Amino acid sequence: MAWNEPGGNSNNQDPWGGRKGGGRQGPPDLDEAFRKLQESLGGMFGGKKRNSSGGSSGGSKGGGFGMLAIALLVLLAAWLYNAVYVVDQQEQAVILRLGKYHETVDSGLNIYFPPFDTKYQENVTRERAYSKQGAMLTQDENIVEVPLTVQYRISNLRNFVINVDQPEISLEHATDSALRHVVGSSTMDQVLTEGREAIAAQVRERLQRFLDNYQAGITVTQVNIQSASAPREVQEAFDDVIRAREDEQRERNQAETYANGVIPEARGQAQRLLEEANGYRDEVVARATGESDRFTALLAEYQKAPDVTRERLYLTTMQEMMSNTSKVLVTGDKGQNNLLYLPLDKMIEGGRNQGSATGNSSTSSSNSSSSDAGSRLARELEQRDLRSRESR
Structure with missing residues (x-):
């Protein structure tokens, strides 16, 4: 039953389970705790402390010592x-003791x-x-505008701290000096076009x-050098120069x-003419050699036989000549009226018909018919010559 219910013994029981006048003590009074804390703090800061009889005692000596202890x-704690x-892990620290280098801390x-x-x-x-x-x-x-970016890191923190006052400003001044020296030793075309990488390498080295x-x-x-440019006052003229250079390069290409x-x-035509000339030379030389x-x-x-050879040459020559003509004139000896009839028109016509039937071989067939006709003519002339000799 709750301690405050009607009919309960509320006078003898409190909510903490203690009884008035009982042997078991409840939790301390909060007001009493706060009062004791206030008295202790007042004593530390030089306040008066109340005694048990309600009076107060002086604590200036103890309060001053307490303030000094707190200050210390x-x-x-601040120190x-x-x-x-x-x-x-990425940093290092340099310690100077009384202005002199003491150690480098990892x-x-x-x-x-x-x-x-x-x-x-510093982070190293x-x-x-920059x-x-x-x-x-x-x-x-010529004057050019040259923008560049320098990337760097601290390699020796002791030298970075001790040897140079404001090392980053010194780095900027050294960069300006190196850049002016390298650009002053280069032409405008090298700075503006293909020479930027070489200039950047030279600036970094210097x-x-x-x-x-x-x-x-x-x-x-x-060290990175961005695209340099001419001053704005002459930019248009410089653009014209660039366009002219591009046109020159295009025409050259x-x-x-x-x-x-x-x-x-x-070169191919010249070689072909040389080959044709060599072929013609070889042909003429070979033909002349064969003829000789x-x-x-x-x-x-x-x-060995002059007469026979002469007659044979004559007949061969006549055969070659008459094989290429369509008209043949045959005459007899003096005092004779013999006439040899050769059907040349029919032989030529037969050769033409054979040539038209065989297509591309028409010329060879005509020449073959003419050659046969010439051969028959030569035989007839030989027989006639022999008869004339016998009659003599």
Whole structure:
């Protein structure tokens, strides 16, 4: 039954389960706890402390000591907060003790002792960059706008902190000096067109040499030169020059293309003419050689039988001549009226009919018929010559 229900013994039971006048004690009174805390704090800060009889006693001496202790604790906490530090994996810290280099601290939890020590903590793996743009004078006395970006990182934190005051400003000044030196040694065309990569490499090399001489603890990783341009006052004229250069290059490419097409063709024609000339030469030489050999052989036969050889040559010559003509005139000896009839028209007509039937072989068939006719004519002439000799 609840302690406050009607009919319950509310006078002898409280909600904490204790009884008035009982042996078991309940929780402390909150007002009493707050009062004790207030008295203790007042004593620490120099307040008066009440005694059990309701009076108060002075505590100035104890309160002053308490204030000093609290101040010391606060100062100690602030000092520890500043002295204890954490170095990340990508960082390093340089400690100067009384202005002199003491140590370089790697990653981890560390402590130093200000104000005797001074701490410089930097990221030594992160790539840093800065951009710069300025007007430069080239070797051919032209002014160009050259923008560039320098990427660098801290390679030696001790040198970065100790050797150079404001090392990043020194880096900018060294970059400006290196860029002006390289651009001043180059022509305008090299800076604006195909020479940008070479200029960037030269600037990086010279800039790194400057920083090494300074012992600045900085390593330049990359120098990028964006598209340089002429000053705005002469930009239109410069654009005209660029267009003219592009037109020149285009015309040169077209000329080279035409030359590459014409020259091989001309060389082929020249080679063909040479081959034809060599073939004609070989043909003439071979024909002349054959004719000379045939004449030599004929001379030997002629020396053996001159009359027979002469008659044979005459008949062969007449055969070759009459085989190429359609008209043949045959006459007899003196005092004779014999007439030899040869049906040349029918032989020629038969040769033509045979040539038209065989198509492409018409010329060879006609020549064959004419040759047969000439052969028969030669035989007839031989027989006639023999008869005339016998009659004599």
